[in-house]
Amino acid sequence: MKRRMETSELIFKIVAYVLLIIFALLCVYPFFYALGASFSDGAALDSGNVVLLPMVGNSIGFSIKAYEWAFTNTEFWVAYANTLFMTFFGTIWSLFYSILGAYALSKKRLMGRRGWNFFLVFTMWFTAGVVATYNNYVVTGQAFATIAGQDPGSWQTTIDGKWLIVIAMGMNATNIILLRNSFEGVPAEIEEAARIDGATEMQILTKVYIPMSKATIATVALFFGISRWNGYFWAMRVLGTEASGQPYSWPVQVYLRNFLETYTNIINPTIDEYDQALWDRQYGDYGYAAEACAYAIVVCSVIPILVIYPFIQKYFAKGVNMGGVKE
Amino acid sequence: MFKLKCDDFLTYDETTGTYSVSPDQQVRDEVEKSRWKEIGLKILADWRLYLMLVPMVLVYLLWRYAPMYELLTVFKDATTAIDPSERGWYGIENFAQLFNSSSTYYVDFWQSFRNTFILAFYGLLFGFPLPIILALFFNEIRSNIVRSVVQVCVYLPKFMSIVVISSLMITLCGGNTAQGPLAQLLIAICGPESNLALQAQSGLVNSTQYFRAIYIVSDLWEHAGYDSIVFFAAIIAVSPTSYEAAQIDGAGKMQQMRYVVIPSILSTVVIMLIMKIGSLLNVSYEKVFLFVTQGTATSTKDNYQVGATVSVWANRWSATSGGEGVAMAGEMLNNLIGMCLVIGSNMVSRKATDVSLY
Numbered sequence: 268m269k270r271r272m273e274t275s276e277l278i279f280k281i282v283a284y285v286l287l288i289i290f291a292l293l294c295v296y297p298f299f300y301a302l303g304a305s306f307s308d309g310a311a312l313d314s315g316n317v318v319l320l321p322m323v324g325n326s327i328g329f330s331i332k333a334y335e336w337a338f339t340n341t342e343f344w345v346a347y348a349n350t351l352f353m354t355f356f357g358t359i360w361s362l363f364y365s366i367l368g369a370y371a372l373s374k375k376r377l378m379g380r381r382g383w384n385f386f387l388v389f390t391m392w393f394t395a396g397v398v399a400t401y402n403n404y405v406v407t408g409q410a411f412a413t414i415a416g417q418d419p420g421s422w423q424t425t426i427d428g429k430w431l432i433v434i435a436m437g438m439n440a441t442n443i444i445l446l447r448n449s450f451e452g453v454p455a456e457i458e459e460a461a462r463i464d465g466a467t468e469m470q471i472l473t474k475v476y477i478p479m480s481k482a483t484i485a486t487v488a489l490f491f492g493i494s495r496w497n498g499y500f501w502a503m504r505v506l507g508t509e510a511s512g513q514p515y516s517w518p519v520q521v522y523l524r525n526f527l528e529t530y531t532n533i534i535n536p537t538i539d540e541y542d543q544a545l546w547d548r549q550y551g552d553y554g555y556a557a558e559a560c561a562y563a564i565v566v567c568s569v570i571p572i573l574v575i576y577p578f579i580q581k582y583f584a585k586g587v588n589m590g591g592v593k594e
Numbered sequence: 595m596f597k598l599k600c601d602d603f604l605t606y607d608e609t610t611g612t613y614s615v616s617p618d619q620q621v622r623d624e625v626e627k628s629r630w631k632e633i634g635l636k637i638l639a640d641w642r643l644y645l646m647l648v649p650m651v652l653v654y655l656l657w658r659y660a661p662m663y664e665l666l667t668v669f670k671d672a673t674t675a676i677d678p679s680e681r682g683w684y685g686i687e688n689f690a691q692l693f694n695s696s697s698t699y700y701v702d703f704w705q706s707f708r709n710t711f712i713l714a715f716y717g718l719l720f721g722f723p724l725p726i727i728l729a730l731f732f733n734e735i736r737s738n739i740v741r742s743v744v745q746v747c748v749y750l751p752k753f754m755s756i757v758v759i760s761s762l763m764i765t766l767c768g769g770n771t772a773q774g775p776l777a778q779l780l781i782a783i784c785g786p787e788s789n790l791a792l793q794a795q796s797g798l799v800n801s802t803q804y805f806r807a808i809y810i811v812s813d814l815w816e817h818a819g820y821d822s823i824v825f826f827a828a829i830i831a832v833s834p835t836s837y838e839a840a841q842i843d844g845a846g847k848m849q850q851m852r853y854v855v856i857p858s859i860l861s862t863v864v865i866m867l868i869m870k871i872g873s874l875l876n877v878s879y880e881k882v883f884l885f886v887t888q889g890t891a892t893s894t895k896d897n898y899q900v901g902a903t904v905s906v907w908a909n910r911w912s913a914t915s916g917g918e919g920v921a922m923a924g925e926m927l928n929n930l931i932g933m934c935l936v937i938g939s940n941m942v943s944r945k946a947t948d949v950s951l952y
Contacts, residue, residue, distance in 0.1 A: 276847035283734035290728070291747035294819060297762040298750070300775065304765075315773030368650030371643050378637060383647065390654060393933045395661030396925030397879060397905050398912040403661040435657045443650070468642040497755035500880040520757040527761050528888050558765070565758055572753055580746055583753075584823050 298569065305333050305562035312558045333559035337567060345515060346522035347567070349429060350496060353518055357433045357495040361442075362488055369446035370472050387440045397504075404505055407435055428506045428516045436501050437494060442487045449483035450476055486582045496572065499524065519568045526564060530557040668923045688923035699911065699920050706907035707928065709900060713882070714874045716810050722870055724818040726863060729825035730855070748819025760884035763812045767798040796896070799885060805897040809885065828862040829855060865943060872939035875932035879905035904928040 299319055304312060306321035308330040316322045323330050337343055371377055372384060394400070408426050409419035417425040453476055461471050477484065499520040506513045506521060517525070606613055637644060668688045691697040692704075728748065735741040751759065768777035777794045784790045793801035799808055832855060840850045886901035887894050887910075894902070894910065902910070908925040911917035 273846070279847060280734050283731040287728070287731045287735065287744050290819075291744045294751055294815060295747050297766060300766065301762060313773065315775075315778055318775050364649035364653055367646040371646040371650075374643060376636075376640065377643060377647075378633065383651075386651070386654065390658045392936050393662070393929055394658075395665050396908060396922065396929055398908050398918060398922045398925060399661040399664040400657075401912075403657065403664050406660075406664075407656070438653060438658060468646070472646075493753055497753075497757075499755065499757050500883060520755050523761070524757050524884070561761070565761065569754065569758060576750065576753060577746060580749060583749065583820075584745075584827075 298573075301562045301565045301569075305559055305566050306330060307559055308332065309557060309559060330559070333563035336560050337563040342514070343519075343522060343564060343567075346517050346519045349516055350518040350520070350568075352429060353432055353498070353502075354492055354495040357437050358488055358492045360433055361437050361439070361491045361495075362484070365439075365443045365446055365487065365491075366472075366477070366484070369443050370450055370476060372443070372447045373450035387443060390438070391440045397500075400501075401504055404431065404435060404501070407431060408505070423507060423512060428502075428513050431505055432498075432502055432518075436498065437491060439490065439494070442490055445483060445487055446480070449480040453479050482582065485579075489579050489582060493572070519564075523561070523564050523568060527561055530561060665922055665926055668919050668926060670919070688919040689927065691920045692924055692927065697920075699917070699924070702907060702911075703904075703920075703924050705899065706902045706904050707924075710875060710877050710903040710928065713806065713809060713877050713901075713903065716806065717813055717877070718870055718874065720810055721814055721817060721821070722867060724814055725821035726825050726859075728818060728822040729829055729859075730851070732822065732826050733829045733855070745819075748822070750819075751816045752820035754816075756878070756880050756884060759812060759816060760881060763808065764797065764799050764885075767804075767808055768794045768796075800896045802897055802900045805885070805901050809882070809901065812881075824866060825859060825862060828859040832858045864946065868939045868943040868946075872936040873932075874935055875928060877903050879903060879909075882906055883909065 296319075300317070303319050303321045304317050306329055307317045308323045308328075310324050311317050311322035314325075316325060320327050321329055368387075372380065372387070374380075377383065395403070405422075408422040408428075408431055411426045411431060412419045412422035415426065457475055457479075458471055461475050466474065497520065498518065502518050503521045503524070506516050508514075509525065514522075514525075669685060670683055691699055694700060732741060732745070735744070766774045766776040768774040777798055780798070781788070781791045781794055790798070790804070793803060798804045836854050836858070837850055840854050845853060882901055882903050883906050885895075886898045886906060898906075904924055905928075908921035910921075911924075912921040
């Protein structure tokens with residue numbers, strides 16, 4: 268009896284290990300593929316020789332042509348700087364109003380507390396949808412233009428969309444609730460003591476609550492930061508296309524997507540031929556490395572996240588469990 | 595309880611023929627007034643706290659609630675004036691267009707509504723059990739180092755940008771040719787003459803036949819690892835004494851799982867399932883948009899027929915003249931159904947498990 272149990276246990280354990288490791292490998296494979304492809308040359312990619320390791324032609328090799336292109340491409344680095352700008356200021360702005368709001372919401376003495384909470388949570392239940400939201404961003408852009416003393420009709424050219432993205436986007440009610448729950452967990456006695464010592468509301472927040480909720484604030488800051496770094500759709504909608512928009516304000520994600528679309532149009536799928544002339548006109552003489560160039564951009568845009576990821580990973584796990592279920 | 599009558603607080607003066615407020619009511623008014631005064635004083639004393647709410651409330655009013663107000667223009671006639679505030683009221687004409695089988699939008703809208711539902715349903719069907727299985731497997735790994743390494747790997751896709759994920763998925767499945775490694779593998783399995791190989795010529799993601807499968811796989815790849823965190827936390831919260839008790843009773847590993855682990859995570863599973871059902875219609879518009887268009891609202895790909903969700907549909911029709919009202923109406927309908935699902939699932943959760951999210 269006991270022996271049979273042990274066999275089944277062993278089998279289960281082996282199955283668990285094997286399947287988990289396979290799944291883990293599948294999860295990281297596309298990134299290694301991207302890395303390998305970015306060091307390959309166009310001919311290898313075009314004939315489908317790249318599976319994992321970088322290839323040049325039919326054999327394993329190393330080509331840094333794509334990175335040469337990426338590092339000398341000013342448009343890409345402008346986009347990179349834009350992303351850094353949006354991530355930095357966007358995270359600070361989101362954290363600013365989220366922490367203040369969450370602090371007020373965490374106080375039992377706040378009048379209409381249930382109402383304010385509902386105000387927040389309702390936005391998680393019902394959203395106006397992409398069309399109405401876009402129209403609203405247009406109105407916001409026009410208002411910004413009016414404030415800046417420009418013609419509101421041409422806001423798309425006069426107003427730097429970066430600021431619109433920083434201020435008007437990246438709202439997340441879940442993050443505010445995470446912060447609120449964490450603030451509620453701070454013992455009331457500590458606040459009382461600080462109040463007796465003559466601390467003002469702001470001092471209580473900055474000297475008591477924020478230091479005591481450091482872990483949650485770090486988690487929330489990372490949530491905000493990651494979503495800013497990865498944000499695509501609204502940046503694309505607001506900043507527009509190359510022809511009628513602000514390509515100089517594009518973040519990396521929009522630039523990358525635009526690049527991918529352009530190069531797939533250059534490689535004509537119907538006749539399966541490569542429009543060398545069109546490519547040269549747009550991207551210089553890097554010829555067949557187009558796909559590798561795309562992967563070089565992917566790798567460059569992913570590196571900052573990969574670098575900080577192992578350190579922040581445990582915070583995310585914590586954040587998910589904190590945000591779990593809460594009445 | 596007493597019933598308030600007019601006579602209680604009004605006295606009729608027969609000589610002048612007027613009513614006057616009775617002394618009782620005057621006292622009541624005083625009390626009421628002082629209560630309001632008290633509330634006012636309380637707010638005034640705490641004005642800093644209310645000031646702290648202002649930035650958040652302002653941001654949410656301007657960019658979350660103002661779009662909802664904007665939605666009201668679906669009840670207006672877009673043809674009468676360009677400026678929405680000058681348009682005449684229209685009634686539910688825009689909604690009627692969605693249900694009118696002779697309208698231009700009819701087929702397209704219901705197709706996209708169906709697509710939303712199908713993608714959501716398959717996402718739930720495959721995306722819900724996988725994280726639980728992963729969590730159970732994680733529990734089997736005793737070595738902390740191995741487990742950490744595996745966890746780092748499986749959470750990773752969640753933190754990648756949707757642009758990167760979609761473009762990797764597109765190129766792995768063949769891009770514009772049959773050269774992606776995944777496409778090559780599938781062709782090797784199915785044979786070079788198979789239908790799949792033919793479809794792969796123009797990219798598997800672009801094919802109407804395989805789009806949904808690829809979308810679901812990419813969804814699993816993106817979320818399954820990260821979603822397992824909650825279940826794994828529930829499993830490691832099981833007290834070791836429960837295992838010991840089961841062991842003493844002679845339970846093997848499988849029986850421990852059957853009788854100890856699964857019952858103790860069942861409540862988490864139920865709550866997560868209810869929540870998932872609640873957010874069923876929130877299929878990521880960003881991701882679908884990246885898969886079925888070429889980067890602008892109107893440039894759709896071949897897989898639009900099976901891939902477009904309501905948001906993508908709305909985005910497309912809002913770009914055409916006269917289509918904006920109908921586009922908003924369609925989205926509003928979709929989001930209202932979604933809201934009913936969220937509220938309904940919350941009520942079920944509160945009834946069934948005594949726990950609710952909001």
